[in-house]
Amino acid sequence: MSSRLKDVAARAGVSPRTVSNVVSGSGSVAPDTRRRVQEAIEELGYRPNLAARTLRAGRTGVIGLAIPELHSPYFGELAGLLVDEARRRGWTVVIDQTRGEAEAERRLLAQGGGRAVDGLIVSPWALSPAELAATAPAVPVVILGERSPQGAADHVAVDNVAAADEATTHLVRSGRRRVAAIGLQPHLHNGTALLRAEGYLRALNRAGLPHPPGAQQTVTALHRADGARAMAALLDGPEPPDAVFAFSDELALGALHVAHERGVRVPGELAIVGFDDIEDGRYSHPPLTTIAPDKHQIAQRSLQCLADRVHSPGNTVPPQELTVPHRLVRRGTA
Amino acid sequence: MSSRLKDVAARAGVSPRTVSNVVSGSGSVAPDTRRRVQEAIEELGYRPNLAARTLRAGRTGVIGLAIPELHSPYFGELAGLLVDEARRRGWTVVIDQTRGEAEAERRLLAQGGGRAVDGLIVSPWALSPAELAATAPAVPVVILGERSPQGAADHVAVDNVAAADEATTHLVRSGRRRVAAIGLQPHLHNGTALLRAEGYLRALNRAGLPHPPGAQQTVTALHRADGARAMAALLDGPEPPDAVFAFSDELALGALHVAHERGVRVPGELAIVGFDDIEDGRYSHPPLTTIAPDKHQIAQRSLQCLADRVHSPGNTVPPQELTVPHRLVRRGTA
Structure with missing residues (x-):
């Protein structure tokens, strides 16, 4: 049995017109009222009659x-x-x-x-x-x-610059001094990655820390395999990092995988922060520190x-x- | 610049009509020819003109x-x-x-x-x-x-019974004797889970191994959190298992997470096999043994x-x- 618009109105204590406005996004509805109506819609499992609405609205x-x-x-x-x-x-x-x-x-x-x-x-x-x-x-x-x-x-x-700054600053404040980044994609016009790189560099500059060439690892995609390759390159480099800020959780989990393979202790020898808060990271070993967008x-x-x-x-x-x-x-x- | 049907035909060395048949799934096309056409479609990035086709075909x-x-x-x-x-x-x-x-x-x-x-x-x-x-x-x-x-x-x-049998038999052959299963969902008519349970029991019976009450952990959903809860219940039980077959990789990764938390060595003290071959499992620590459906x-x-x-x-x-x-x-x- 499906519920009707007027059932939703009754449950939310508003007029049917108000429910209609919330559903269609038209008219002006106070935030509190909107929230009440949306809760009633969820509780009753109400689904607007699409065909009729489409017909009316073109x-x-x-x-x-x-x-x-x-x-x-x-x-x-x-x-x-x-x-x-x-x-x-x-x-x-x-x-x-x-x-x-x-x-x-x-x-x-x-x-x-x-x-x-x-x-x-x-x-x-x-x-x-x-x-x-x-x-x-x-x-x-x-x-x-x-x-x-x-x-x-x-x-x-999200504010990508601020978020990347926060992630990097967290690493710096915990005493890390060779903070690398994984995630620039030079072949793409990836504005998001550029903004995260900006926040990363801002945090390092503020802390007076160096960002030597090679500390920023570029990737061709944002998958775990790309993070793994980038981490391997960093560990094989002249000055392996003691911390990594990865621009996505997938990259971070790939990096973590390589740390395990190489016997590098996380977080003891290498700290890692990701970005995205995917469910996966909550269950990795150790669980992943990350930036969670809402x-x-x-x-x-x-x-x-x-x-x-x-x-x-x-x-x-x-x-x-x-x-x-x-x-x-x-x-x-x- | 988008490519046309006749470009695909030329590349594949077939008639435009054959390409049309492959795209629409109509007519009879030899498997080899179909494969050639599909490769040409991919190489050229050809996309059929939907609107025209829909109009023609109703x-x-x-x-x-x-x-x-x-x-x-x-x-x-x-x-x-x-x-x-x-x-x-x-x-x-x-x-x-x-x-x-x-x-x-x-x-x-x-x-x-x-x-x-x-x-x-x-x-x-x-x-x-x-x-x-x-x-x-x-x-x-x-x-x-x-x-x-x-x-x-x-x-x-996939043949779920055969696959579950294979996973369980793999555990038995590696010397495990207390093989638990995680994944039955009694509140759902989950035929897949029932088939996997059947394969699991078939393998245990063939090996003459017991499946005491409690060795099959039911779950309310197939997420990591459910696998974690089930694993904790098994470890807290009277006879903790030395192996677990989980009906999904997510369940398996939740179980692995709890093993880490409790200091149970994997695979030394506890072997785990999942099901699904999600990318996540390739990067877990240790990487997850699993059944890979094609x-x-x-x-x-x-x-x-x-x-x-x-x-x-x-x-x-x-x-x-x-x-x-x-x-x-x-x-x-x-």
Whole structure:
């Protein structure tokens, strides 16, 4: 038995119109009321009647989600949250896997992937900020994970510079003096990686610590295998590090793997901090210290941004930069 | 610049009509030719013109994929492969996340999720085999990961009994005598878990080994936290095991985590075998011994099944049981 809009209204103690506004993202609803309605929606398992709504609104009821890789734990976790949040708002999600190919990203932004969608949530890997900024998207777009200052799209991310600074400073404060970084991707216009490198260098400079050539290991991808290769190169170098800041948990777990193989004690001889807070890192040996972006907020704010644009086509609010919180989670590796 | 059908034909040395047949899954194409065409499609990055094809065929160009959880590494890896394979055949994929809820699975099968799709690939968790068998799907359906003997749908899976037997026998042959299992889910109609339990018991019986009460730990979900709880219960029991067969790698990694916490040496005092071959297990400490299902074949054969049904609506071939290969991958834990 499925529940109806008026059941949700009764449970939340608001008018059916208010429920409708929350679901469609239209009208103005006080944050407290919105929260009450969303709780009632969850408790009752209410799902808006998509077909009817689409008919009324001339919309498709579908949004596109384009992420580089479904098999990456970070994107898997994020996609799960985005799909849940989209469903709560009456949208189903078409997922495109770009594999980080520039052509796939370009086509998506320009044509919505050749499909009828109300809007897109895109995590670009290959396109440069300049190209992103120059794109006039076919439908409203929210960009995840990369700053595009003069862009035509809303943008949701953590403060990557501050987060990387925090991770590096944590290593410095625990007495580490040869702090390496793993994660720059010179072949990609990976703005996120550049911002994390900036935060890393800022923290080292503030502490008056050197960052000799070779202390920043570049990678071709962000998988465990790339982290393992980079860690091996650092350990084989002239001055092995006593700490590593990895730009993703996958890279960090690859580095940890090589430390185990080489008999390097973690955290005794080598401290490691990752980035992403994937579940995997909570169960590694030792459990991984990491920067945890608030993924629930990334999902919620991305969908809210998209809803604001989709439901008010005349919306002239300039593109927004939304920064979601992060925190350093201290576990066993640093 | 995007490539055209005739470019693919030229590269593969076949007629455009043959390429068209391969893409649409219609007509009869020799396996060798099909492989050549698929390679040419990949090399040239060819994408069929969906809109035109849909118009011609009266189809939507969309298939639905319903999996319990996008954030599970196994389903994330599998979803990535399925999306790639679907794209190769000119389909885009709408992903539904059922969270293992019976109502969500029922609605999907009966109504295709309320959307226009050509077909569905579903990994059911909550519905019983009887209910699955009684369902008359709205569109062609391929069921993943669970046997439904009298079902109305094609079915793609590994031989779960044989695979579990192999995992358990590997533990027995290495001299283990108190082999526990983690993964039964009594609250779910999880046919997969029941089949794995059957294989586990078959191997123990063949070896003449006991399976005392308590040696099979039930779980409420298949996450690392569940594996950790089950392992703790086994270690706190009257007769701690010297080996564990976990029905998923996530469960196995949770068990490994607890072994580290308690100072139980792996594999010295405790051997562990998982199931799924997720990337995570390749980098754990020690790396995880596991059963590897051939995920590429699961993706390919599922899409082939679906294409066969969708492109031949009059198709009266009875539902098929397709078994994909698996293998035991020996790493560090057993």
